[in-house]
Amino acid sequence: MVYFNYIATGLIAVFILIAALVKKRRPLSERFTRLIESRRFELIFVAVLLLGAAALRLIGLSELPAGMNQDEASIGYDSWAIANYGVDRNGYHNPVYPVAWGAGHGPFYMYAASLFIKLFGNSLFVYRLPQALLGVLSVFVLYLLLKKTTDRFTAYIGALLLCVSPWHIISSRWGLDANPAPFLILFGLYFFVKGCQDKKTWSYALSAALFSLSLYSYASTYIVVPIMLIILVVYALVRRYLTVKQLVISGVVCIVIAVPLAMFWVVNLFKLPEIHTALFSVPRLTALRSNSVFLPFDQEFFGNVLKNIRSLFSLLFSYSVRELHNIIDGFNIIYVFTFPLFLLGGFLSFKRAIKLKSDRFDFAMCAWFVAAFIFSLIVRQNINRINVLFIPVIYFVAVGIRFLADRQRELCAVVLCLIMAGSGLFVKSYFGPEYRQQIGVQFMHGFGEAAQYADSLDRNTVYCADRYTDRRVNGGYLLLMYYCKVDPTRFNSTVQYYNNDAEFRFAKSFDRYNFVLPQDMTADEYQDDVFILPSDYANRFDLRYDIKQFDNFIVVSRSR
Incomplete structure (x- = not known):
């Protein structure tokens, strides 16, 4: 895979130079454009894509990853206890935020899994099923979002990239509290853009509800979602997509859903007495994880931020395996060799986003990327913590491929062949016996x-x-x-x-x-x-x- 990455990266870099420098363009043919714009092609493509996404995320779900991660066991046990006894292992009735190990874990996945366990019984397959289904649904929602924000071809490519993304496949197959966070943000962003286009208040209200719900998934959203929403709301107000009335209604929805979580943090930050009601409880954690998650604000802070910038690009496109449960060496988040396309797509997207008169909605993904990028610079990085960054990265790769399609369609076809070849190699590695044995050791099979x-x-x-x-x-x-x-x-x-x-x-x-x-x-x-x-x-x-x-x-x- 190492040599494949070197060769493919070099080819794609050359392809981009050719597409940028050669004046004679060979864009997608009118016949092909009519084909992909047809309703029949859309239905067939989306159906096949979702079947493929479901197969990659559901087949052998209880056997791969083999065994059970310690965090899965923590959340899984609390899910089972909530479903059967109404209390978690620490004795709290429907906790707003479970104490878990001591410093807590996000409640969203615990309650989602407890619902499935209540309906279908307790098994590793059932416990992992909500995350797998969210993964499949996110492929479809990304397609819908990109169809609204870009064009049909980019939507097809973006959804395909997410479908075969190594990170997305792996994260969809095990139940960690951090894993749903980017999916919930994606759902919220879709309805925000839908609101911008159809001017419907219910779209904005549903978007606000989903963004608030994402706060219950993982702590990264506490920073990413507010920054992202500030950028989105300011942009929408300037472009007059959003009225003050709609903003107030959405804000009320957001606040109402977030109130229990706010109560939890007030109790813990100010060390107030725990709250117990007939509906839920607000427990006190044994410790807050801020010191072990965020970079300390000391004399070395800015130096550590610069190190994080370097390590971020290493993590995205040349990361050696230290987290076998998140990536496989050589494949990374969205294939190592797509790095030139990411740079190109990011440049084009931000260039369009800063043009306030543009009808494109690149600002939506750019706002997400900016918020997630800021967060990734101030934490002790690992893939689970900065997974909120990866869907915008995949989007930028899709925009880069669209650039090639507009100029040299043959080069675009070669790139897509390289991506499909890479995805084939990944599937072979991930579902193969060597990885199964390696992850089985780590997950205590x-x-x-x-x-x-x-x-x-x-x-x-x-x-x-x-x-x-x-x-x-x-x-x-x-x-x-x-x-x-x-x-x-x-x-x-x-x-x-x-x-x-x-x-x-x-x-x-x-x-x-x-x-x-x-x-x-x-x-x-x-x-x-x-x-x-x-x-x-x-x-x-x-x-x-x-x-x-x-x-x-x-x-x-x-x-x-």
Whole structure:
């Protein structure tokens, strides 16, 4: 893939120079333009695109990524507890913002998953299903948005790029609280643009509701959405797309939906008493994550911002694998070799956006990009935190491809062939056995089945490896709770933490489950207990023990 990226990047850079310098243009033919503008072609293209998007995001959803991430286990358990008991694992009734590990996680995905669990029962497939469906829907909504803001061809290309984007496929297949954030912003932006075009108040009100809802997904939206809305609203008022009355109505909708979240932050920032009502509760976190997420505002702040600018482009287009759960080496967010198209498309979009008399709506995506770019400079970057930047990036690549199509259609066709070839290589890698095995190790594949088996044995205590005894097992206590369906009341009344007031709390024990491994697990005092351990612990036990393997984990118990 390395050489493919080098060659493809070079070719695309040359293609852009040719398209810019050669005076004789060869745009899309009139016959082809009529074809793609036809209603029949649109229906067929969109149907095939959505079927492809659904296949890439739904097939084998419970098996890939193999296993379950610790954050998935945290949100998944709280989702199951809310669906079945009305409280999370910390005992809060319908929390506005769940305490989770201690510093909380976004509530949107927890409640979305709890609804699906309530309807369809608890399984890893059902837990991941809301995110997968949001991923498919976002492909369709991006098409609708670009059809309104640009032209039919760019809309087709943009939706196709999102459909085959490695980041988008991977993020649609596992349930992290941060993953829905860019999709909800996209939905809000679509209805804002729709309001600009049809002047309907309900479009603006629905847009405001979706933007407010996005605030419940992940903390990145606290900065991105306000900056984005300020730019959009000012632009819409200047262009007279938006009336003061519509602004007030939308503002009221936005505020009403955001009030519970505002209450939560007032309680936590000012350390006020918790709030408990018949409908919901407002808990206090053990710690705020601002120090571990945002760059400290000290003498090194501006130097760190400059480093973030460099690392941002590295992350987008030359990022080495450090987050296997978000990207695969060589493919990145939207294929490494599209970097020249991103630069070109960004330049063209901003050039059009600053022309207030332009009928194009490039300002919408440019506003999103500016807001997300500002946010990405002031945080400790990782893909989950700055995923709000990626849909505008994909849009700029689509605009760059449109530039080629307007000037040299043959070169545009070659670029599309390169992208489809890259997507084929990605699908082969992602769904292949090597990645499945690698992500299975990281997502602790086999732990859930091992926990269920150990829990079914009639033994006194279940001893389980976790982060403080084996760093390869992160959040083992939550995985056990999720797979064994532990009563949240029983957990909350018996749990003892290593670090009760920390940002990330880890259980030492609860009920009959213990996460401190004995120094000598073969001592006679543990003969009536059962152990859940990484598979390489097997050589520590002799023939007196029954050892049952579940991929990366084993369950060990002494024979009776």
